[in-house]
Amino acid sequence: MKNTIKVERAILNLTQDELAQEIGVSRQTINSIETNRYVPSTLLSLKLSKLFNKPVNDFFKLEDND
Amino acid sequence: MKKSKICDAEELRLQWLVNFKLPNYWKKIGWALLSLSFALIILTKFLDGDFSVIISILKKITLLGLLIVVISKEKIEDELMENLRGKAFSFSFIIGVVYVLVQPLINYLVFVILKPQKARFEDLGDFQILWFLLIVYLTAFWFLKRRNA
Numbered sequence: 001m002k003n004t005i006k007v008e009r010a011i012l013n014l015t016q017d018e019l020a021q022e023i024g025v026s027r028q029t030i031n032s033i034e035t036n037r038y039v040p041s042t043l044l045s046l047k048l049s050k051l052f053n054k055p056v057n058d059f060f061k062l063e064d065n066d
Numbered sequence: 067m068k069k070s071k072i073c074d075a076e077e078l079r080l081q082w083l084v085n086f087k088l089p090n091y092w093k094k095i096g097w098a099l100l101s102l103s104f105a106l107i108i109l110t111k112f113l114d115g116d117f118s119v120i121i122s123i124l125k126k127i128t129l130l131g132l133l134i135v136v137i138s139k140e141k142i143e144d145e146l147m148e149n150l151r152g153k154a155f156s157f158s159f160i161i162g163v164v165y166v167l168v169q170p171l172i173n174y175l176v177f178v179i180l181k182p183q184k185a186r187f188e189d190l191g192d193f194q195i196l197w198f199l200l201i202v203y204l205t206a207f208w209f210l211k212r213r214n215a
Contacts, residue, residue: 024144025142025144025145025146026144026146026147028142028146028211028214028215029144029145029146031214031215032146032214037213037214038146038149040145044145
């Protein structure tokens, strides 16, 4: 699964740290999600969706091998 | 009380038990206990006398210190940390079982080669197994955290 969290974050002009604080996780977690090392839970995905004001499908995309 | 309410209360209690962790400041207490007891164990090696009871107590304090470090929260304990903890626990469990199976065999073979007259097959003690499991867990968790930094 790939994601465009970095782009969405840039649109809102947020640093990793600021985004992490907004949704109540560590900067490490945001970094791990952006670099595809960690797939977030539904809860966290929905928090991101609320913050970005977009459906989850807009910034998380399934790949052929998923 | 309704059956559903009893089930909910049971579920809450179970969740509390499964997710139980000490506050972050306990980590320092754990390290302090661990360092102190470990240093005292080393110290007894240089002193004359029978310290078997004291060493036995100190070993338990060492394990307690390690356990406190293991179950203390990180500064920010979020779902990534839960995930990494799970991975570190499963890794340490598997390595621990392999260690318990293989280490006595290695000990025996080393004795056979170096001191054949003293060669005896002995299983590991509880302290050695628990110490190994906790240390492997902490190392794996530290490595995974570093990888995700």
